[in-house]
Structure formats: C-alpha cells, structure tokens
Amino acid sequence: xxKIVLSIMACAAVAIIPGCSIYKAATAPxxxxxxxxxxxxxxxxxxGTLGVPISTESKADLRTDVYxxxxxxxNASKLRxxxxxxxxxxxxxxxxxxxxxxxxxxxxxxxxxxVVTYGMDDIARAVLLNKRDGTPWEVAKVEExxxxxxxxxxxxxxxxxxxxxx
Numbered sequence: 001x002x003k004i005v006l007s008i009m010a011c012a013a014v015a016i017i018p019g020c021s022i023y024k025a026a027t028a029p030x031x032x033x034x035x036x037x038x039x040x041x042x043x044x045x046x047x048g049t050l051g052v053p054i055s056t057e058s059k060a061d062l063r064t065d066v067y068x069x070x071x072x073x074x075n076a077s078k079l080r081x082x083x084x085x086x087x088x089x090x091x092x093x094x095x096x097x098x099x100x101x102x103x104x105x106x107x108x109x110x111x112x113x114x115v116v117t118y119g120m121d122d123i124a125r126a127v128l129l130n131k132r133d134g135t136p137w138e139v140a141k142v143e144e145x146x147x148x149x150x151x152x153x154x155x156x157x158x159x160x161x162x163x164x165x166x
Contacts, residue, residue, distance in 0.1 A: 021099035022084045029072030029109045034129065034137065037114060042161060043122035050114055063118045072109035112137060121161060
C-alpha cells in the first residue's frame with residue numbers, strides 16, 4: 001500500500017513541478033530605465049520610472065522620496081522559457097530540480113532602493129541608488145545641487161520644467 005501512495009505522490013509531483021521555472025521566467029519583472037533617475041530629472045519622470053515612493057518626507061524646502069524597485073532582465077532573455085520547456089519534455093519534468101532554483105536565484109532581477117531629494121520645483125537635487133544589500137548601483141551618484149538665486153518677478157518660463165519663474 002505504501003508503494004502505491006508513494007507512486008501517486010511521485011506522479012503528482014512530476015505533473016505539478018514542471019512549469020514552475022517557466023511561470024517564474026514568464027512573470028519576471030522587466031528592466032528599469034535607471035539612466036533617467038538622475039540629478040535634474042523631474043519628479044513625474046522618476047515616479048514613472050520607479051513607481052510610487054514607499055515614503056515621502058518634507059523638511060523646509062526639500063522633499064525626500066524613498067523608492068523600492070526590482071530591476072529585471074530584458075525581454076530577449078525570456079527565450080530561456082524555450083530551454084525550460086525542452087528540458088521538461090526531455091526529462092519528464094526532472095529538469096525542474098535544476099531549472100527552478102536557477103530561475104529563482106538569477107532570473108528574478110535585482111532589488112534596489114532609491115532615495116531622491118527634490119526642491120520645491122520637483123526637480124531632483126540629490127539621487128542615491130543602492131542594491132538591497134547596500135552596495136551602490138552601477139549608475140549610483142550622489143550629487144548636491146545648490147539652489148540658484150532667482151531674480152525678482154521675472155515672469156519668465158523655465159524651458160526645462162515649464163514653471164513660471166517669479
């Protein structure tokens with residue numbers, strides 16, 4: 001009787017396990033265009049790139065947003081799904097014992113954190129990009145931009161932001 005139960009459990013596992021790596025590869029996050037997250041970028045563009053901030057703090061004339069994101073792999077790398085399907089068919093699902101841990105370890109992207117400080121004009125004044133473990137991102141830079149004193153009542157339009165300069 002125990003052999004029958006074990007056989008049924010083994011057949012169920014072979015039927016269920018294939019597809020786990022395929023599913024994870026198909027639903028992997030896309031890459032994030034981090035080159036647009038830089039000093040001088042507009043807040044709307046940064047929110048469009050990184051998503052809604054997990055926290056926002058305002059002090060004096062500055063606003064600091066904290067973002068968490070996952071920088072995934074390019075869509076071309078989703079061709080690995082074909083390899084997973086072929087491996088599953090050839091080995092009757094046993095390849096999942098290798099494919100699934102590999103997909104979980106390397107195919108799901110890199111988690112990151114961004115801290116962006118904006119001025120009152122919603123232009124980024126400082127940007128800090130780190131990986132989840134705290135190491136700097138490849139494009140990470142911390143730059144401070146000092147506010148420029150504007151002339152009084154110029155009523156000109158800033159060409160970068162479209163804001164009226166008073």
